[in-house]
Amino acid sequence: MQVEDGRDTETLQMEMLLDALPKGSATDPASLALARLITNISNKKVPVSSFSRIWTLGSLQARVSAGYFAYWLRSRFSDAENKQRLKSEAHLAAALKLFGTMGYMRGAVMKVGQLLANLPEVVPEEFAEVLSALHFEAPPMHFAMVREVFLDEFGREPEELFASFDRQAFAAASLGQVHRARLHSGEEVAVKIQYPGIAHTIKADLRNLRLLLQPLCLTIDWQDTLAKLADIERMLLMETDYGQEAAYNRKARLVFNDADRIAVPLVHDQYSTRRVLTTEYLHGCHINDFLATDPGQGERDHFTRLLTVATYRLYYRLHWLPADPHPGNFIFMADGRLGMIDFGCTLTLSDEEWVFSNEAIQAALDKDLQGLNRAIARACRFDDPGDMEPDRLEVIRQGFYWFMEPWQQEGIFDFGDRAFFLRGIDNVIEATRKGYTRSLPMTLWSNRFTFGGRAFCYKLKGRCEFRKIFKQEAAGAAAKLT
Amino acid sequence: MRISEQAKQENRSRILDKAAEIFNSKGFEDSTTRDIALAAGLAAGTLFNYFPSKETLAMTMVSEALVQGREDYLRRCTGREELAEELFLFVASGLRRLRPLRPFLGPVLERSLSPFPRKNVCQEGETARQEHLAAVQSILARHGFTEAPDYVAMTMYWSLYLGILAFWSNDTSPNQEASQALIDYSIRMFVQLISGSGADKGEADAS
Numbered sequence: 103m104q105v106e107d108g109r110d111t112e113t114l115q116m117e118m119l120l121d122a123l124p125k126g127s128a129t130d131p132a133s134l135a136l137a138r139l140i141t142n143i144s145n146k147k148v149p150v151s152s153f154s155r156i157w158t159l160g161s162l163q164a165r166v167s168a169g170y171f172a173y174w175l176r177s178r179f180s181d182a183e184n185k186q187r188l189k190s191e192a193h194l195a196a197a198l199k200l201f202g203t204m205g206y207m208r209g210a211v212m213k214v215g216q217l218l219a220n221l222p223e224v225v226p227e228e229f230a231e232v233l234s235a236l237h238f239e240a241p242p243m244h245f246a247m248v249r250e251v252f253l254d255e256f257g258r259e260p261e262e263l264f265a266s267f268d269r270q271a272f273a274a275a276s277l278g279q280v281h282r283a284r285l286h287s288g289e290e291v292a293v294k295i296q297y298p299g300i301a302h303t304i305k306a307d308l309r310n311l312r313l314l315l316q317p318l319c320l321t322i323d324w325q326d327t328l329a330k331l332a333d334i335e336r337m338l339l340m341e342t343d344y345g346q347e348a349a350y351n352r353k354a355r356l357v358f359n360d361a362d363r364i365a366v367p368l369v370h371d372q373y374s375t376r377r378v379l380t381t382e383y384l385h386g387c388h389i390n391d392f393l394a395t396d397p398g399q400g401e402r403d404h405f406t407r408l409l410t411v412a413t414y415r416l417y418y419r420l421h422w423l424p425a426d427p428h429p430g431n432f433i434f435m436a437d438g439r440l441g442m443i444d445f446g447c448t449l450t451l452s453d454e455e456w457v458f459s460n461e462a463i464q465a466a467l468d469k470d471l472q473g474l475n476r477a478i479a480r481a482c483r484f485d486d487p488g489d490m491e492p493d494r495l496e497v498i499r500q501g502f503y504w505f506m507e508p509w510q511q512e513g514i515f516d517f518g519d520r521a522f523f524l525r526g527i528d529n530v531i532e533a534t535r536k537g538y539t540r541s542l543p544m545t546l547w548s549n550r551f552t553f554g555g556r557a558f559c560y561k562l563k564g565r566c567e568f569r570k571i572f573k574q575e576a577a578g579a580a581a582k583l584t
Numbered sequence: 585m586r587i588s589e590q591a592k593q594e595n596r597s598r599i600l601d602k603a604a605e606i607f608n609s610k611g612f613e614d615s616t617t618r619d620i621a622l623a624a625g626l627a628a629g630t631l632f633n634y635f636p637s638k639e640t641l642a643m644t645m646v647s648e649a650l651v652q653g654r655e656d657y658l659r660r661c662t663g664r665e666e667l668a669e670e671l672f673l674f675v676a677s678g679l680r681r682l683r684p685l686r687p688f689l690g691p692v693l694e695r696s697l698s699p700f701p702r703k704n705v706c707q708e709g710e711t712a713r714q715e716h717l718a719a720v721q722s723i724l725a726r727h728g729f730t731e732a733p734d735y736v737a738m739t740m741y742w743s744l745y746l747g748i749l750a751f752w753s754n755d756t757s758p759n760q761e762a763s764q765a766l767i768d769y770s771i772r773m774f775v776q777l778i779s780g781s782g783a784d785k786g787e788a789d790a791s
Contacts, residue, residue, distance in 0.1 A: 246665060246673040247768060253680065254759040259660075269664070298761035 116141050118162055122219040123169045136172055139191070140165050143199050163215030168198050170218050174537075175315070190317060197314035204307050206238045206277060206300065206338075224531065226523040230557035236550065237428045237447070238338060240277045240297035245269045248281070251295055255375040260293075263373065267293070273430060276341045276446040282383060290383040291370060292443075294344065298377075301342040308335045326483060326540045333543035337425070341446040344379040350422075350445035351381065357419045364412045365433075365441045384443065386435035389561060399565075406517060406564025408440035410571050413555055416448075418579035421456045423449040425547035427554015429561075449547045459548070466506040478502060482541050494538045501529040505552055508568035517556060518563030526556065596634050599624045600648075603641050607688040612642060615688075642692040643708035645685055650712055653678030654719055667727040668775045674723060675745070675767050678716075679752060679760075690753045697746060699739075717742065729778065737778050744770045 116137055123133040144165050172194055201211075213235035217224055243251075252260045260267040264283040271279035278296035285291055312331060340346060348369045355366040365384055373380035392405075409432065416422040424431075426447035433441030451459060458480065465473035475487035478498050484490050504526045508515040516522070530553075533539065587595075602623040606615045617638050621631040635641040657677035665673060682689065696709030717738055748770055752763040 241768070243768075244666065244669040244672065246669045246676065247764065249660070249673075250676050250680075250764055254761070298759075298764040299757060300765075302757055302762050303765070 115162055115165075119165055119169065122162075122166045124173050133169075133173070136169060136176070139195060140169050140172065140198065143195055144168075144202065161212055161215070163212045163219060164202065165215065166219045167211045167215035168201060170215075171201065172198055193314050193317055197311060200307065200310055200314060204311075206240055206304065209239050210236045224527060226520055226527060226560060229523075229527045230561050233427055233550075233554050233557040234429050236554075237426055238277055238341065239274060240279070240300050242271065242274070243279060243295065243297060247298070248295055251298060251377060255378050256373075264291075264293075275430075276426070276444060277338075283380075285370070285373075291373070291380050292367070292383045293373070294379040294381075296342060296344065296377045301339055304335065304338050304342070308338075329543050330546055333546060337447060337449070337547070343376055344374065344446070345376045347444075347446045347448075348374055348379055350448045353420060354416060354442065354445060357415055358412070362408075362411060362415075363439045364408055364415075365435060365439045367441070367443060381443070384433045384435060384441035386433040386441055388433065389429045389558065392434040393561070399563075402518075402562050402564040403566060404438065405434060405440055406559050406562055407566040407571070409555065409558065409564075410566050410568060411575065412440060412442055413551070414572055414575040415578075418575045419582065421451045423451065423544075423547050423551045425449050425550045425554075427550060427558065429558060432558070449544065449551075451544070455544050459544075462502070463506070463509065466502060467509060474499065474502065480542075481545055482538070493536070497529065497533050497536065497538055501526075501533060504529055509572060510569065512569060513567060514565050515568045516565045517559035518565065520560075523556065523560045526553070592634075595624070595626065595630075599626070599631060599634055599641070600645060604645060604685065607642065607685075612638075612688040612691045617641070639692065639695055639706050640708050642688070643696045643706050643712065646682065646689070646692060646696070647708050647712045647715075649681040649685060650678050650716065653681040654715075656681065657719075667723070668771050670723050670727070671720070671771045671775070672767060674719060675748065675771070676764070679748075679763070679767075683760075686753060690750075693746075693749050693753065697749070699742065699746065713742070716745070724778070740777065741774055744774055 119140065120133060120137045123137055175194055175197075176190075201207075204211075213232040217228060217232045220228065249259055252258060252263065256263055260281075260283070265286045265288070267283040268281050271281050273280040275294045277300045278294055281293045281295065283291050283293050308331060312328065315327070348371070351366060351369050355368070358364045358366060367382035367384055370380040370382075413424055416424055424442075424445070424447075426444065428444070431442065431444040433443065435441050458477070462474065462477035462481070464470075465477055475495060478495060479485070479487040479490055482490065482494070482498060487495055504522075507522065508517070599620060603615075603620045606619050606623060610619070615638070617631055617635075618628045620638075620641070621628045624631070635644065654674075654677070657674045660677060661670060661673060685692075696706040697713060720738075720741060748763065748767055751766055752760055755763045757763075
């Protein structure tokens, strides 16, 4: 009986998966073979199946993500001869299986799957929700494991090092978790602890994924995929170095003053290492709890302004893209300040990237169409706009116009405007569906930065004088330089 | 010549110290009992009055480290740990005490703790195994497993533990952090096994 029930569920899930997967390939019009492949992989039992937060293509959402991934890969060898196809199919299955066990991407992959399953009727709320999940996770640690990390890092137990230390983590963080503690001096602190060996796992997974994908793609876009995978690995590994994050944190503190109303917590060096980061604890709440208090428009606008100032101060003054849009990284403090925590995923633009980034913005502000087209071509890794298909150029340009809307509007800009946010989503979906994804690796992070920030402000239903702020911040940075 | 009990203890302890130094510098395989006896200022034959073989000597160090590890675990245990956490604490405390011996531990453990049938069973190794498993059983009992797990479960535990030891003795990651993840996963797997909960392929967490 149980077996039959199991089979029924499986059939049902298969149907749902078929429903959600993309259609239209000449070789597999109903995506049936693809759905079978994914279901087959996901139903295989693996020994790690029950560990919390390690998923193995278990949920429908995760399968849909994998399905799109596989569909995209398959489209690259649809004309190949049969022998090559079979070989590629085996690699594809292995790559999907590996992808499905990369637990630190689990949250992100499931959320993307959820979004893809609802295409094309994606609502802005859903999109905002997905963006907030695009970060990397680690398995939760029990306290005994935390204690071992402390003994290795400090030679002492947490209770010896701190006056008090909470056994339970209060938040998940990039590749680790955060515990509350109190220093002997009485200050409250947040202690971020990294899951042991996660960097090693990430390196091994990405190396294997690249090897498995290698025979599948021989096109020019393959180089693009490799470059992006390399950049993802670089950023992931950067997130594993809490020493570097502490350095970012310290620099960020220096660019804000009391009048800015932006708080960056103090790093306690004595209690920090590459695997443990101890900072001042900022009292306040995250966006959902803030919204639950039914704040007035004034408060929403206030925090939208602070978020804009905070991120563009870092952009103009330090040439940074805070590329982790996770809402947990922003704290609504009771005294009206905005707290910014977690600088693990911060991209510092090279001088070349910085000049290029501003040239594109300036061309759009100056309504210099030729200059803008040149910048777009470069961002999409073409030598000249003339080398791009006209439709590709048009779609990407529309996306950039959308990005520039707040920059060009005098006075208040309403980030809570549903129609505005929806236009941005539609553009991303169109570009993805048409396969216009080839781009410089930095665009991965600039898009995450832009969409993350806008999704946050959309959720907040906040407004601010964006154009005035960006001009002030650009002028402030220029004044600092002279 | 008869020597006092105190002198015996001093000799024993000196032999162990010198053996650790020599094993660490030359490796277990290339060290001889003669080297050790010389370093300890004893005649080669005298050493055998204390330790019948090189294996026993090395395994005595392992046993003593594991006893200290058990004491550490008992001291560190708060009584609030869940089963997987307590087992982790127990295993990790032992490994921490074994850490100074790590450079030469691989061949020692392979010879003395191997589960394969062999001619000469190392008594020290067998005692260490029994004590370790007794400690595991008492942890399980404290967490409500009223009947001792059968030999299948305990054999599986021992296989996992030996796997951890093998991986750990060869682990080049900083502070053997890769081993910590392995201990975590292995123990969760064992707890899952003896708890008898069904495999869910992650759906429960995924929802």
